[in-house]
Amino acid sequence: MSQDVRVPYHGWSERTRSWRGDVLDVVAEVSRSDSFILKDNVARLEERIAAEAGVRHAIACASGTGALQLGLLAHGIGPGDRVVTPAYSFIASASTIALAGAEPVFADVDEETATLAPESVAAALRGGGRPVRALLPAHLFCNLADMRALRALATEHGTLLIEDSAVALGATIDGRPAGSVGDLGVYSFFPGKPLGGIGDGGIVLTDDEEVAGRVRELRNHGQDRAVRFLYHRLGVNSRMDEVTAAFLLRRLDRFAGVLRRRRELAQRYQERLRPLAPALRTPPDGFGERSVYTYAVRAEDRDALRAHLLGRGVETMVHYPLPLPLQPAFRHLGHARGDFPVADRLARSVVALPLHEEMDLETVDRIAAEITRFYGGTA
Structure with a gap:
């Protein structure tokens, strides 16, 4: 970066100055605990975020992108499926669909909010080809997608509603926390997010007990939650570590x-x-x-x-x-x-x-x- 930049876009040095004591503390705490991945801090963070979002289950993972990937896989979305998603968004809103083996069906966005436009979604749903399995709107910048209209479309056409609420922790939609309005939601804890961590991190939100169970297995290679080295399905490595969770718990207090x-x-x-x-x-x-x-x-x-x-x-x-x-x-x-x-x-x-x-x-x-x-x- 040029030395002439006096107001950097991210401003990392300024914005993380108050974090440094917490970072040192949580590293020291975790190093003494002999618990490094998916342990007590992760469980406490899941409980806190579930309460914050007003959902029954919050499942921590390695990134917001990983949370979307796990949510799609847990719902069985894959080859042969079509998912409507914004033409203007961060790539994870579409790449996770493609990486699951499904087809991203792009729809245009609203002029004011830059989020998925219900009229464009309706046109995509009426279009030819295989039926649409899910809608995947993304909240963007400081704007919220029209979830009421999108929920109505999802209900009318019998599709899932996957809410990419990576940027929207703390927002509310018609009195409900963003991330809790769809059949499944996600948050991201990338350092630049409002609740930013000291590395990547994410969380899946759902009220569905079976989906939550599948996400917990999928994030850990598909491993049984009680029996080590027993795999019920093929999963991925998308686990959250204890340092990240401990730091996020401190940030959540503020x-x-x-x-x-x-x-x-x-x-x-x-x-x-x-x-x-x-x-x-x-x-x-x-x-x-x-x-x-x-x-x-x-x-x-x-x-x-x-x-x-x-x-x-x-x-x-x-x-x-x-x-x-x-x-x-x-x-x-x-x-x-x-x-x-x-x-x-x-x-x-x-x-x-x-x-x-x-x-x-x-x-x-x-x-x-x-x-x-x-x-x-x-x-």
């Missing part, structure tokens, strides 16, 4: 404050940047029930804006510069530019601004002032 601060920062951006519309479009208003992972705006002349900000020491990030159907990994599905017009527009215009709970409001004001100057306004 999580309410983290959510409040992220919402406050997002609201400050919103107030400063909303007047720049339509040249710059902010997310939908109302952060009170949302978990702010990333504050992403849509900008005319995005590349020039990014260069302007970088020249003044502010680093930004593009999520995501190429819609999933156009990625080389999915070229075999035969999609072309224009098949998903909203996803195309978002890929050309979305830019994420720095936001983490250790930032101060004055930094947000400085960034907003530079964006205002770029668009010819008075800061």
Whole structure:
């Protein structure tokens, strides 16, 4: 990174400064315990997250992507199945479907929230070909998918609803915790997430006793939960370690404050940047029930804006510069530019601004002032 960057996008040094004592403590505790993987800390974390999400079962694993993979496999999704998923999202929303042997069926996203558009899902469900086995919407940035409409579509067509809520721990949808609205949900504990760990980690959420049992076996090579080296099915190695779980338990004690601060920062951006519309479009208003992972705006002349900000020491990030159907990994599905017009527009215009709970409001004001100057306004 250039030495001229005074406001890095991730800001790891600043945001992790308060973590360091906890990191040293949990490493020392676990090293003395002789318990390293899927032990007491993991069990306590599962109990805490299940209570937080309002579900019967939370099963910890090695990453948010691993949680999606385990959820699909536990529901028996595989070769011959089709799963509807957003054309604009992080690749795990689609790659886990393909790696399970199923076919990702891409649908366009909503212009305002960048999440799976119910009308596009309805069109995919009406389309020809084999029946759809599941819908897999993803909450994105600080926005929540329209789960009420998607649930109605899933019920009407007899499909599963798998909720990629990797970024949404702490958010609520119609009074219910995000992650608990689908037939199965997931959270990610990647360090950049609101409840970030010191490495990768994830968790599967379900009320289904049998699905939970399968996930617990699948995350540990398919091994019986009581008899070692007895395998009922072929699984994967997607286990959570005790250091990660112990650290997340400490972070969870302070999580309410983290959510409040992220919402406050997002609201400050919103107030400063909303007047720049339509040249710059902010997310939908109302952060009170949302978990702010990333504050992403849509900008005319995005590349020039990014260069302007970088020249003044502010680093930004593009999520995501190429819609999933156009990625080389999915070229075999035969999609072309224009098949998903909203996803195309978002890929050309979305830019994420720095936001983490250790930032101060004055930094947000400085960034907003530079964006205002770029668009010819008075800061």
